[in-house]
Amino acid sequence: MKIFRTLFFVTVIFITAVNISFGQNSTLKINFEHYANGKKIVLSDSSYNNIFGEQYFIKKLRYYVSNLKVNGQAFTEDSLNYHLIDLAKSTSIKLPLTAGKYNKLVFMLGVDSSRNCSGIQQGALDPAKDMFWTWNTGYVVFKLEGTSSSSNADRNRIEHHVGGYRFGNNISQFITFNIGEVVLKPDSISEITINVNLDRYWDAVNTIRISEDPICTLPGTLAKKIAANFPAMFTVKPE
Amino acid sequence: MLQIFLQCLQLNPSKFISIKLFTTILFTFLFVFLCSLAIQKPTPLPLQIPKGWPKPPTDIFKNNKPTVEGFALGRQLFYDGNLSSDGNISCESCHQQFASFATFDHDLSHGVNNTFSTRNAPALFNLAWMEGYHWDGGINHIEVQPVHPFTSPNEMGETIENVLAKLNSNAEYRSMFKAAFGDEEATSERLMKSLAQFTGSIVSSNSKYDKVMRGEDEFNNIEKKGYELFKQNCSSCHKEPLFTDNSYRNNGMPLNRFNDVGRMLVTGRSSDSLKFKVPSLRNIQVSYPYMHDGSIFSVPQVVDHYLELSFENNPFIDTVFKRKIELTPRQKNELIYFLYALTDSTLLKDERFGPPKRIF
Numbered sequence: 001m002k003i004f005r006t007l008f009f010v011t012v013i014f015i016t017a018v019n020i021s022f023g024q025n026s027t028l029k030i031n032f033e034h035y036a037n038g039k040k041i042v043l044s045d046s047s048y049n050n051i052f053g054e055q056y057f058i059k060k061l062r063y064y065v066s067n068l069k070v071n072g073q074a075f076t077e078d079s080l081n082y083h084l085i086d087l088a089k090s091t092s093i094k095l096p097l098t099a100g101k102y103n104k105l106v107f108m109l110g111v112d113s114s115r116n117c118s119g120i121q122q123g124a125l126d127p128a129k130d131m132f133w134t135w136n137t138g139y140v141v142f143k144l145e146g147t148s149s150s151s152n153a154d155r156n157r158i159e160h161h162v163g164g165y166r167f168g169n170n171i172s173q174f175i176t177f178n179i180g181e182v183v184l185k186p187d188s189i190s191e192i193t194i195n196v197n198l199d200r201y202w203d204a205v206n207t208i209r210i211s212e213d214p215i216c217t218l219p220g221t222l223a224k225k226i227a228a229n230f231p232a233m234f235t236v237k238p239e
Numbered sequence: 240m241l242q243i244f245l246q247c248l249q250l251n252p253s254k255f256i257s258i259k260l261f262t263t264i265l266f267t268f269l270f271v272f273l274c275s276l277a278i279q280k281p282t283p284l285p286l287q288i289p290k291g292w293p294k295p296p297t298d299i300f301k302n303n304k305p306t307v308e309g310f311a312l313g314r315q316l317f318y319d320g321n322l323s324s325d326g327n328i329s330c331e332s333c334h335q336q337f338a339s340f341a342t343f344d345h346d347l348s349h350g351v352n353n354t355f356s357t358r359n360a361p362a363l364f365n366l367a368w369m370e371g372y373h374w375d376g377g378i379n380h381i382e383v384q385p386v387h388p389f390t391s392p393n394e395m396g397e398t399i400e401n402v403l404a405k406l407n408s409n410a411e412y413r414s415m416f417k418a419a420f421g422d423e424e425a426t427s428e429r430l431m432k433s434l435a436q437f438t439g440s441i442v443s444s445n446s447k448y449d450k451v452m453r454g455e456d457e458f459n460n461i462e463k464k465g466y467e468l469f470k471q472n473c474s475s476c477h478k479e480p481l482f483t484d485n486s487y488r489n490n491g492m493p494l495n496r497f498n499d500v501g502r503m504l505v506t507g508r509s510s511d512s513l514k515f516k517v518p519s520l521r522n523i524q525v526s527y528p529y530m531h532d533g534s535i536f537s538v539p540q541v542v543d544h545y546l547e548l549s550f551e552n553n554p555f556i557d558t559v560f561k562r563k564i565e566l567t568p569r570q571k572n573e574l575i576y577f578l579y580a581l582t583d584s585t586l587l588k589d590e591r592f593g594p595p596k597r598i599f
Contacts, residue, residue: 119302119382120431127386128399128427134387136377136505169507220507 110172
């Protein structure tokens with residue numbers, strides 16, 4: 001019977017040890033809310049105007065958020081580190097954290113260059129997620145597809161596949177947020193919301209006109225021009 | 240068993256020792272048996288680097304060590320037309336073994352629904368020594384290459400999700416995935432890795448040329464002269480022993496009807512316009528037609544193309560052509576005879592790379 005007793009104690013010790021080392025029993029939920037013209041974005045059905053008066057509809061809006069750090073604490077596990085925000089599917093990220101106070105959030109809008117050139121990836125980076133260039137290896141970082149009567153492309157489409165990881169064309173960038181003071185209690189979930197303002201997509205550091213650039217499907221000058229506007233789109237929602 | 244267990248719980252002191260001994264032995268056996276189940280690992284199948292060859296520039300199998308089971312799965316997938324949207328097109332449709340895994344006698348290849356490719360299907364061998372895939376080098380890793388033919392509307396015309404759904408609904412495939420990766424679910428990662436194990440293991444190193452280099456055979460007089468002419472005129476780009484230097488060059492092929500600018504599509508640099516990958520010359524006897532669009536149908540015509548090239552008339556071609564290639568008709572034949580000595584008939588018939596016994 002000694003063996004059963006030993007086994008019992010080993011199990012108890014193991015479970016306790018696991019609980020201690022995985023003490024991240026609270027969750028920080030980061031919600032992404034997407035706006036245009038001050039309204040929450042609805043796919044396909046609603047139209048919006050950019051600052052140049054160009055009316056457009058949105059069919060797809062997706063982008064990669066990775067390399068998250070909350071108060072300097074990084075997440076190395078892939079499923080916690082790479083996230084595809086997709087307006088049609090998932091627009092929030094759940095991070096396991098220890099209870100405490102947090103005030104700073106950093107993430108990369110993009111995908112590390114190493115993940116672009118080290119073969120097949122899983123999870124959010126699975127090429128089946130339709131964010132992968134099949135003929136010129138690399139990830140689309142930000143995908144905006146829709147239509148606009150201002151677009152002179154085939155069937156009035158807007159097709160912005162913004163990406164690029166090679167030197168000189170890299171558009172992945174870190175964005176830092178001051179999130180005030182978020183208090184995470186033990187075994188509880190706290191939420192913060194990041195506003196994503198699509199009005200700034202067309203007009204921030206650079207101006208992007210649908211009439212001039214309805215299509216962007218390659219890394220390079222135009223992709224970099226659009227990507228320069230990304231940081232202005234993301235702000236923390238005030239409490 | 241249950242009885243023994245119950246007896247054990249009743250703690251009958253008279254029987255306790257023998258039962259304890261018995262259960263210990265029983266559990267030991269059970270433990271060993273379960274372990275052997277868990278440890279049933281796939282058998283490694285490492286890449287064999289032919290004697291005297293350079294090491295591959297990068298290790299394509301760094302995160303994907305080939306195994307007998309992974310290779311077998313890759314081979315099964317390679318030959319399976321059911322994975323395309325109309326059920327007709329497999330990898331092998333365009334990469335036929337008897338043509339050293341190019342499309343035999345086709346300038347362009349056929350995709351689903353009677354579509355055509357816009358480039359000539361490249362031969363598949365010695366991929367482990369390549370630094371980029373496709374004629375323009377747009378693919379940076381062997382594992383992500385199949386995503387393109389699977390999803391291109393003029394190749395297999397399918398979505399990765401559908402391919403995985405087909406595989407996951409097939410019990411035979413599920414058991415092959417289990418054998419190769421320890422789990423029966425087909426995922427993008429396992430799909431691409433098993434294909435890479437198969438295609439990346441195809442090595443062509445047994446042509447007459449290789450046998451001569453290993454001292455097992457001798458060139459005849461014509462081949463010998465051809466080899467000298469090859470070294471003088473061709474080997475700077477078609478570097479031995481792989482017969483390519485993995486570079487991208489403008490070899491004077493004009494802009495075709497598809498406006499295919501080659502490497503420039505990938506880099507965006509106008510200086511890369513009309514540059515294409517230098518293909519290996521191994522097996523060219525069986526991999527015709529030639530060039531990125533398959534527009535030259537025979538080896539003599541390819542040689543003629545280079546004899547006619549003039550750097551003065553076309554300053555955009557590669558500077559290697561500043562020195563004009565000049566051959567007499569006799570020398571031309573000698574060169575061609577040498578090129579035919581690069582045919583690896585072992586590879587063309589190697590059953591390991593041939594069709595599996597049955598398509599699921």
